[in-house]
Amino acid sequence: MRTMLMFLLIAVIISLAGSDQRKYVGVNDCKLCHKGKKDGYQFEIWQKSKHAGAFKTLRSKQSEDIAKKMGLKKSAAESPECIECHAINDDKLKEDGVQCESCHGAGSAYKSRKVMKNRESCAAAGMAEFKDEEAKKKSCESCHNKKSPTYKTFDFRSSWKEIEHPIP
Numbered sequence: 001m002r003t004m005l006m007f008l009l010i011a012v013i014i015s016l017a018g019s020d021q022r023k024y025v026g027v028n029d030c031k032l033c034h035k036g037k038k039d040g041y042q043f044e045i046w047q048k049s050k051h052a053g054a055f056k057t058l059r060s061k062q063s064e065d066i067a068k069k070m071g072l073k074k075s076a077a078e079s080p081e082c083i084e085c086h087a088i089n090d091d092k093l094k095e096d097g098v099q100c101e102s103c104h105g106a107g108s109a110y111k112s113r114k115v116m117k118n119r120e121s122c123a124a125a126g127m128a129e130f131k132d133e134e135a136k137k138k139s140c141e142s143c144h145n146k147k148s149p150t151y152k153t154f155d156f157r158s159s160w161k162e163i164e165h166p167i168p
């Protein structure tokens, strides 16, 4: 029994330590190394996209009307039912809306230059891998789907064209 408990305790500690390494750090950290001409304007492309304003959208009249209609108890900007797809649900990071880490994964463990330079180490540190086009499309569809109260249709190819940000 004792050893069982010890194992359990160790497992809990390990999993806590693991999750500790994978915190959301916010777009300003990514911006440090992913902006301007040399990096293909990755930050700037995001900043101009609708994703950057996705949390602000929840403060609009349209959002309030949707929240009321759905019978939510709080305002849209305070409701997990809306934040889920419009931002990282963290008081310090919400304002950034749908940001780098919403798609690439929490960055605290992969954002150092040493890790970033190597694809395998990025993946090992929790960065999302997109093996092919289907995988990219799937990741978009985790939000661009019929659970969105304003959903119309989602065309991956044309949508990706609007937000792509390749390394030059």
Ligand code: HEC
Pocket (backbone or CB within 6 Å): 025, 026, 029, 030, 031, 032, 033, 034, 100, 101, 104, 106, 107, 108, 110, 111, 112, 113, 116, 117, 118, 119, 120, 122, 167
């Ligand atoms: C200290 C600088 C630095 C920071 C901070 C940084 N990156 Fe990077 N990142 C790099 C470098 C260098 C590369 C490799 C670029 C290359 O291959 O030309 C890279 C590559 C990448 C790649 C492509 C890697 C792959 O395996 O496909 C992604 C995606 C990425 N970064 C996302 C992010 C995100 C998201 C953040 C914020 C959480 C971030 N980076 C923060 C320096 C940084």
Ligand code: HEC
Pocket (backbone or CB within 6 Å): 050, 051, 053, 054, 055, 057, 084, 085, 086, 087, 098, 102, 103, 136, 137, 139, 140, 141, 142, 143, 144, 156, 158, 159, 160, 161, 162, 163
């Ligand atoms: C975390 C959720 C989330 C993910 C993942 C996501 N999006 Fe979005 N996307 C949104 C939200 C929310 C909006 C609406 C923002 C607004 O209007 O305030 C949006 C808007 C857009 C828009 C603007 C046009 C429109 O329909 O309003 C494009 C283009 C887009 N997304 C492309 C993509 C692509 C391509 C991917 C996958 C690579 C993707 N998105 C992944 C949440 C997401």
Ligand code: HEC
Pocket (backbone or CB within 6 Å): 057, 058, 060, 062, 063, 064, 066, 067, 070, 076, 079, 081, 082, 083, 084, 085, 086, 142, 143, 144, 145, 146, 147, 148, 149, 150, 151, 152
């Ligand atoms: C499953 C993910 C998801 C959820 C949950 C979600 N949204 Fe969105 N929202 C999106 C996406 C993706 C878009 C952009 C395209 C679309 O409408 O599908 C969007 C766009 C919007 C827009 C802009 C519509 C336009 O025509 O420009 C508003 C307003 C909005 N959402 C409000 C809300 C409110 C309010 C809630 C909570 C009641 C909510 N959303 C919940 C994913 C979501």
Ligand code: HEC
Pocket (backbone or CB within 6 Å): 027, 030, 031, 034, 042, 043, 044, 046, 051, 098, 099, 100, 101, 102, 103, 104, 130, 136, 139, 163, 165, 166, 167, 168
């Ligand atoms: C809506 C989802 C989404 C957002 C937001 C997003 N990315 Fe990406 N990003 C992707 C996808 C998907 C790919 C994979 C492209 C591929 O493999 O062809 C990618 C590719 C990259 C690459 C590698 C490009 C290459 O040529 O290999 C870098 C670097 C990168 N993103 C950095 C960022 C940074 C920095 C931000 C925030 C300022 C950001 N991304 C925001 C989805 C996103």
